[in-house]
Amino acid sequence: MPPTATSFTDIARSRRSVRRFLPDPLSPTVIRGVLEDAQTAPSNCNVQPWTVHIVSGAVRDTLSKELLKADEEELVSSDFTFDYADFGEGTYLERAHSQAATVYQAMGIPRSDRTARKTAARENLNFYGAPHVAFLFMPAFGDGVRVAGDIGMYAQNFLLSLTARGLGGVPQTMLGLYADTVREVLDIPQDLKLLFGISFGTADQTASINSFRMGRVPLEQNVVLHETPGVLDKR
Template identity: 45%
Template sequence: MTDLARAFSAVAAERRSLRAFLPDPVPREILHAVFTDAARAPSNCNTQPWVVHVASGAALAALRETLPARFAAGEFSMDFPYDGQYDGIYKERQYGAAKALYDAHDIAREDKARRQQVFMRNFTFFDAPHVAFVFLPEPFGLREAADVGMFAQTLMLSLTAHGLGSCPQTALSFMAGPVREQLGIDDANKLLFGISFGYPDPDDAANRCRTTRAVLDEVVTFHDGI
């Protein structure tokens, strides 16, 4: 195995969703480095169909102030359908991930009030100093959304390599309208998800969460013969 392969595996294994951050902002040169890495992602016909807005400082403080209240008031506005319903093995994995998160917080499954409190932390960005809002411009669809996913994962791996943490959040896409309104973003940009990021808080229970993965045979089939 090459040193590069070893380093890559270490970064891929190290990345996980972190849900508690220290307030310290990420230095500008690191911000530039990680977004430059992300933009190396491949895309259909090199269209690079990602539009990213990074909110920090006062812009993020304003969102942190308004989003929880607007969500609680039922002001959802989603650009892409979402029902959160999974079946079979996908449902089992969804339950497994939820259990890992609630176990980390020491919350019993039936304690709906505390589970809701944990969920609401999505809208205060887990106290992160930065959020990347990741948009797909009209008229793009599924194929270009896959490109944007590649951008996002490259970004999160680069953040990990720089000692930073991140959490991708579909929950933020439930507030597409308010986010666009507050950041002055054109309606033609559709919000796929947000990524909260910064220096992880090593002492917060949320960051004890560890998820598992299906064994390789369950997800990859190697066709060697004819």
């Protein structure tokens, strides 16, 4: 039976980014199911441009070690730019700062403790303890914007499928900052570009970092209506 609108709403609105996982690996059947759900994502001209590498076990541990080493040696090799300065001085930067403050507060790390913040950030490279990681690669078509949009839709399907199964995941831009390291360990050709990764598994419900919900701004800040009355009326 197809899922109802109510069940989809529950899944979509309960999804959150998990930042501490139990080490227990998921079954092959579960992982395949998530991948099959993700595969239904739409894409421009149906080119389905995603190439997804699932990393587990000893390869996962080796890759984590190499990523941490690259971070220590400042060997950044991002295929796509990322800089907080690009957010400007307004709304987007304020939202980014609010997100960081919320995460560090949940971890009990004060703003002034830069060492603890760096250590916490490096947990990205240990995949927050997750037993599995999905690395999302894309071909370089044109300026890459449409392809990246396709990858985003694939990733959202992936994350919602995890949520529907009582599991968790977290999309991680930081994993994309070390694209050459990932390609070298996984033997991936240079013409595939790493957008980001998703660590996934079973959430550790006892971890304080998983105890909060990241807020969203009101619809009025993102949506402009044209001849569509009543949608944004107060309820």
